Amino acid sequence: MSEHIIELADISVTFNDGQQKVNAVQDVNLQIDTGDIYGIIGYSGAGKSTLVRVINLLQMPTTGRVTVNGQQLQTLAPAALRQARKQVGMIFQHFNLMQSRTVLGNVIYPLLGQKISKRDRQAKALALLKLVGLADYADTYPNKLSGGQKQRVAIARALVTDPQVLISDEATSALDPKTTAAILALLQRLNRELGVTIVLITHEMQVIKSICHHVAVMENGRIVERGPVAQVFTAPKAPITLDFVETSTNVRAAIQRITRTIKLSELAANQELIAFKFIGQATKKGVISQLSQEFKVDVNILFANIDQIDGQNVGDMIAIITGDITGFNAAVARRADQGVHTRLIDEQVVKGLSD
Numbered sequence: 001m002s003e004h005i006i007e008l009a010d011i012s013v014t015f016n017d018g019q020q021k022v023n024a025v026q027d028v029n030l031q032i033d034t035g036d037i038y039g040i041i042g043y044s045g046a047g048k049s050t051l052v053r054v055i056n057l058l059q060m061p062t063t064g065r066v067t068v069n070g071q072q073l074q075t076l077a078p079a080a081l082r083q084a085r086k087q088v089g090m091i092f093q094h095f096n097l098m099q100s101r102t103v104l105g106n107v108i109y110p111l112l113g114q115k116i117s118k119r120d121r122q123a124k125a126l127a128l129l130k131l132v133g134l135a136d137y138a139d140t141y142p143n144k145l146s147g148g149q150k151q152r153v154a155i156a157r158a159l160v161t162d163p164q165v166l167i168s169d170e171a172t173s174a175l176d177p178k179t180t181a182a183i184l185a186l187l188q189r190l191n192r193e194l195g196v197t198i199v200l201i202t203h204e205m206q207v208i209k210s211i212c213h214h215v216a217v218m219e220n221g222r223i224v225e226r227g228p229v230a231q232v233f234t235a236p237k238a239p240i241t242l243d244f245v246e247t248s249t250n251v252r253a254a255i256q257r258i259t260r261t262i263k264l265s266e267l268a269a270n271q272e273l274i275a276f277k278f279i280g281q282a283t284k285k286g287v288i289s290q291l292s293q294e295f296k297v298d299v300n301i302l303f304a305n306i307d308q309i310d311g312q313n314v315g316d317m318i319a320i321i322t323g324d325i326t327g328f329n330a331a332v333a334r335r336a337d338q339g340v341h342t343r344l345i346d347e348q349v350v351k352g353l354s355d
């Protein structure tokens with residue numbers, strides 16, 4: 001087994017849409033570790049679906065090489081490619097179930113035409129229905145199921161050919177938050193119990209935060225940032241990543257709300273509006289209260305929020321500090337390696353938010 005179950009090298013996909021050329025994916029290099037839960041986040045039109053369709057060659061790349069489990073797919077003869085494609089299962093936002101077949105009939109479907117007895121097919125499909133919590137629904141038709149149940153059927157169907165990779169393309173986007181959480185928990189359990197590598201496409205940071213270990217951020221067909229989820233979302237570098245983070249943590253809305261009522265130009269010379277971020281251990285210590293006493297600085301908290309990213313606590317706080325701000329700021333800056341980060345909120349930051 002190779003360390004990287006998926007390797008995309010120099011992938012570009014260009015669509016010729018009449019006169020227009022659409023560069024849906026541009027120069028993407030991506031390695032996904034075996035057993036990982038890898039998130040790909042981006043706004044609509046970023047190229048996420050096109051990119052993941054390349055993984056099983058549902059979409060032929062215009063340039064680049066696709067390697068799954070050590071096999072470069074473009075070099076395979078048709079029969080070998082059909083076999084290799086079975087290593088990648090997919091689920092979608094709209095479930096794509098066949099209404100005329102029962103739940104069991106849907107799950108069995110990918111096995112039809114394969115060398116497996118009817119009895120074994122049924123046993124396998126039933127075992128998977130049990131695994132996704134739908135053992136009692138084998139004979140039910142899809143139109144009798146809730147959205148969450150339909151997605152469970154789709155998951156069982158995707159797993160019936162024993163894929164090593166499961167791609168989820170916005171699979172929770174049509175579900176309510178509670179059902180979304182249940183489906184994500186199921187995917188996490190399948191990753192642990194079956195060892196299936198999961199590639200999770202979404203436009204919602206909440207989805208990535210709950211179960212992914214790594215994330216790539218896509219914009220205009222390119223991966224603009226990537227890494228461990230906690231690292232990418234606690235120290236975002238690309239503006240679009242910061243955008244996702246601040247939307248998800250409500251920091252952006254808080255800054256806008258605060259600066260509508262408090263005019264930055266009216267702050268005194270010994271006052272600053274500061275956004276603090278506390279990561280990991282820093283969320284458990286009273287760093288700010290210690291330093292505010294030491295430097296005789298007043299901290300007037302206007303917003304505070306604590307969140308979990310890949311199992312790690314991340315706190316946000318917005319406050320006006322008053323007093324010896326130079327000494328206080330220098331002392332806080334020295335705590336960066338302990339997970340304390342600050343950002344001055346000035347006119348430029350506020351202007352950037354409203355653009």
Ligand SMILES: Nc1ncnc2c1ncn2[C@@H]1O[C@H](COP(=O)(O)OP(=O)(O)O)[C@@H](O)[C@H]1O
Nearest residue numbers: 015017022024043044045046047048049050051
């Ligand atoms: N079959 C196609 N023909 C032409 N353009 C396409 C096709 N599929 C996708 N696109 C375009 O490629 C870009 C990326 O689309 P897509 O991969 O669906 O993005 P996402 O999944 O991130 O929303 C969009 O501009 C979209 O309109």
Ligand SMILES: [Mg+2]
Nearest residue numbers: 048049050170
């Ligand atoms: Mg899409």
